[in-house]
Amino acid sequence: MNEPMACRAFVDLVTEYLDDVMPQAERARFEQHLQECPHCRRYLAQIRMTISLSGRLHPGVLQSGTREELLACFREWHTAGTA
Amino acid sequence: MPNITPPDLAGREPHDREERALVQALQHGDESAFATVVERYHASMLRLATARVGDPQLAEEIVQDAWLALVRGIGQFEERASLKTWLFRVVMYRARARSDRERRSVPFSRFEDEPDDGARFLPEDHPRWPGHWAEAVPEVETAPEAMLLRQETMDWLKHLIEMLPPRYRMVLILRDVEGLCAADVCDILSLTDGVERVLLHRARAKIRQGMVDYLQEGDVGHR
Numbered sequence: 308m309n310e311p312m313a314c315r316a317f318v319d320l321v322t323e324y325l326d327d328v329m330p331q332a333e334r335a336r337f338e339q340h341l342q343e344c345p346h347c348r349r350y351l352a353q354i355r356m357t358i359s360l361s362g363r364l365h366p367g368v369l370q371s372g373t374r375e376e377l378l379a380c381f382r383e384w385h386t387a388g389t390a
Numbered sequence: 391m392p393n394i395t396p397p398d399l400a401g402r403e404p405h406d407r408e409e410r411a412l413v414q415a416l417q418h419g420d421e422s423a424f425a426t427v428v429e430r431y432h433a434s435m436l437r438l439a440t441a442r443v444g445d446p447q448l449a450e451e452i453v454q455d456a457w458l459a460l461v462r463g464i465g466q467f468e469e470r471a472s473l474k475t476w477l478f479r480v481v482m483y484r485a486r487a488r489s490d491r492e493r494r495s496v497p498f499s500r501f502e503d504e505p506d507d508g509a510r511f512l513p514e515d516h517p518r519w520p521g522h523w524a525e526a527v528p529e530v531e532t533a534p535e536a537m538l539l540r541q542e543t544m545d546w547l548k549h550l551i552e553m554l555p556p557r558y559r560m561v562l563i564l565r566d567v568e569g570l571c572a573a574d575v576c577d578i579l580s581l582t583d584g585v586e587r588v589l590l591h592r593a594r595a596k597i598r599q600g601m602v603d604y605l606q607e608g609d610v611g612h613r
Binding site (some may be wrong): 360362365380384 | 421427429457459520521523538543548572
């Protein structure tokens with residue numbers, strides 16, 4: 308019989324769980340705890356939410372001046388490189 | 391030039407045909423291909439460089455250096471890493487070189503104090519609930535769709551990420567914002583698997599706490 312997992316250990320292991328790098332036995336204890344503990348279920352859902360929202364942050368719009376400047380550099384670099 | 395040979399990524403998904411065509415066009419000096427990659431990656435590169443050096447002006451210069459490195463090095467580019475990973479690696483290399491020289495950046499080697507993520511537990515010798523949450527984990531809306539509708543929520547998330555210590559911020563940006571895998575992030579930031587995971591873990595925990603606090607305040611406001 309596996310030793311039950313405490314919430315503190317569960318929280319410490321969340322990232323390993325999400326990266327799927329946990330040994331099988333530990334994963335089983337983790338998932339057992341997940342079923343039994345509403346607090347840790349909420350915690351995991353909140354971590355997943357932050358990951359999901361972070362993935363939808365736009366890096367910002369490229370200024371057209373920057374774009375033109377880089378393209379001008381490209382022409383110059385390229386000519387210098389092939390000359 | 392730095393040693394930026396991509397690692398052996400055998401066994402991974404081959405990079406899509408579109409990127410291969412893009413790389414070939416770049417190798418032939420195609421300006422529109424360059425415009426495409428600039429549109430696609432410049433802002434992300436700038437975000438990473440800014441996270442690394444702090445100074446936006448220096449970050450701009452570093453990203454420009456990275457583009458020059460691409461133009462010069464594209465002939466030798468081997469498609470074992472994605473273009474994005476390759477560009478990020480060059481940004482980090484250039485940032486390290488520049489900040490070592492100019493000493494204008496946040497010290498990178500220092501291991502920042504563990505950020506407080508708000509998680510509190512009962513002691514391990516607690517008679518009934520050892521290691522259990524000391525306070526209930528609050529219930530908040532976690533469906534991303536509900537939050538995406540509110541620009542304010544996304545602005546708050548951005549602010550929380552900006553407030554992270556630099557190493558935590560860079561790992562979180564590369565993993566969760568850019569969506570790179572752990573191996574690529576270790577490679578770009580020269581971290582071991584274990585350190586990368588600890589940094590990511592603490593960064594996510596800190597962001598979770600900030601988001602939960604914010605969403606709870608929001609709930610109060612709606613009542």
